[in-house]
Amino acid sequence: MEGCHRVPFGDLAALEKALAPRRAAGFVVEPIQGERGVVVPPEGYLRKAQELCLRAGTLFILDEVQTGLGRTGAMFSYQAEECAADILILAKSLGGSIAPIGATLTTRKIHHRAYGAMDRFDLHGTTFSGNAFSCVAALETLRILADENLAANSAARGKQLLEGLRSRLAGHPLVREVRGRGLFVGIELGATDSGWMNRHARPLVKKISKSVFGQWAALKMLEKGIICQPASHNWNVLRLEPPLTVKEAEVHQVVDSVAEVLGEYQGVAPLLKDVTGRLGKQFAKGWAF
Ligand SMILES: Cc1ncc(COP(=O)(O)O)c(C=O)c1O
Structure with a gap:
């Protein structure tokens, strides 16, 4: 995709170099890579990557589509490193295996910057966004995850x-x-x-x-x-x-x-x-x- 650059996973020096020009809007990363073969990064990688992003003015975006919602032994995989994302992406298991749903979680401030103007407020609207059935399935999934620990x-x-x-x-x-x-x-x-x-x-x-x-x-x-x-x-x-x-x-x-x-x-x-x-x-x- 134009304007996107790959950075080798787990390589903080490469990330630092990529962020150095202070031109990157966001750094998107999986806490543990799924489709590449369950690749676990070196300990401390996420926390330090978040620090580098903060210093460069780049949003730290975690894709927890595979790792989130209990899969890696905590509600979210990032919790193992005590870091936090500016934007967190969820999907797949969020629908409890019966409903298609994805969610992008972020702060009020970032949401406002992205969508908080009349000309941008519906940028990501789709026919099925906010689908009631999927939302009910997601809420029930979250309830079961918590209730059954x-x-x-x-x-x-x-x-x-x-x-x-x-x-x-x-x-x-x-x-x-x-x-x-x-x-x-x-x-x-x-x-x-x-x-x-x-x-x-x-x-x-x-x-x-x-x-x-x-x-x-x-x-x-x-x-x-x-x-x-x-x-x-x-x-x-x-x-x-x-x-x-x-x-x-x-x-x-x-x-x-x-x-x-x-x-x-x-x-x-x-x-x-x-x-x-x-x-x-x-x-x-x-x-x-
Ligand atoms: C890590 C990760 N992110 C995003 C996606 C895309 O998820 P969806 O098909 O629910 O949009 C996938 C799909 O395999 C994935 O593995």
């Missing part, structure tokens, strides 16, 4: 999930990292330093992991009754985002299932064998499902 459940079950996965997948030759916060967890698949193929055919292992491993693992999980997805910008990261209501026994089941699925693929050879075998069967059926 779901952020706390996300923190507790998320810890169980992260620890369980880290312990069961430790030393796996194709698991590079298990990371995340609360019930926002990613398993990065790819070449580690152990195993002959990983050491001697690293680019090939990397390519196979990116192109098929995440999707294949998600398919195998689906066959066990568990829905998960690879990250859309990094297919080698398998994302696990259980419902915030998930129970302890269900987290055990997820950890067991992931360990079973990934346990079958200690190297790329069995993975390629299974994937090509399945593709062969599909081909024979004329690609019918």
Whole structure:
């Protein structure tokens, strides 16, 4: 988009440089990147980024569309760093999975500057803005989140999930990292330093992991009754985002299932064998499902 510039995530020096000309109206950032593969920034990143924005006269804009509303073990992900946004963006879970709704939260002062004049007051009007059904669903979602203390459940079950996965997948030759916060967890698949193929055919292992491993693992999980997805910008990261209501026994089941699925693929050879075998069967059926 014209007038927008990318800044590498988690890189404060790059942000400082980008803000130096004091020309940036806003800096938009996810507290933890979702589609890129549950990328958690270095500790203190958000707080310092906010300070840099404040100094440069740039609005600090947090996109909590994925991380907000309990997903990372607190109502909002920024709370982990004790910082605050000038503008906070919410959507997705705000509608309680049944209604489409997004919200932009800001201060009265900023809202007034953006929309507080006769020629600008309806700049972002749409047919469905303020949709009554969606607003009721959002209010009920917020009520349930608070009444059932779901952020706390996300923190507790998320810890169980992260620890369980880290312990069961430790030393796996194709698991590079298990990371995340609360019930926002990613398993990065790819070449580690152990195993002959990983050491001697690293680019090939990397390519196979990116192109098929995440999707294949998600398919195998689906066959066990568990829905998960690879990250859309990094297919080698398998994302696990259980419902915030998930129970302890269900987290055990997820950890067991992931360990079973990934346990079958200690190297790329069995993975390629299974994937090509399945593709062969599909081909024979004329690609019918
Ligand atoms: C971080 C983030 N922000 C914004 C959006 C857009 O959300 P919506 O489709 O609800 O507008 C997405 C969608 O995936 C997202 O992941």
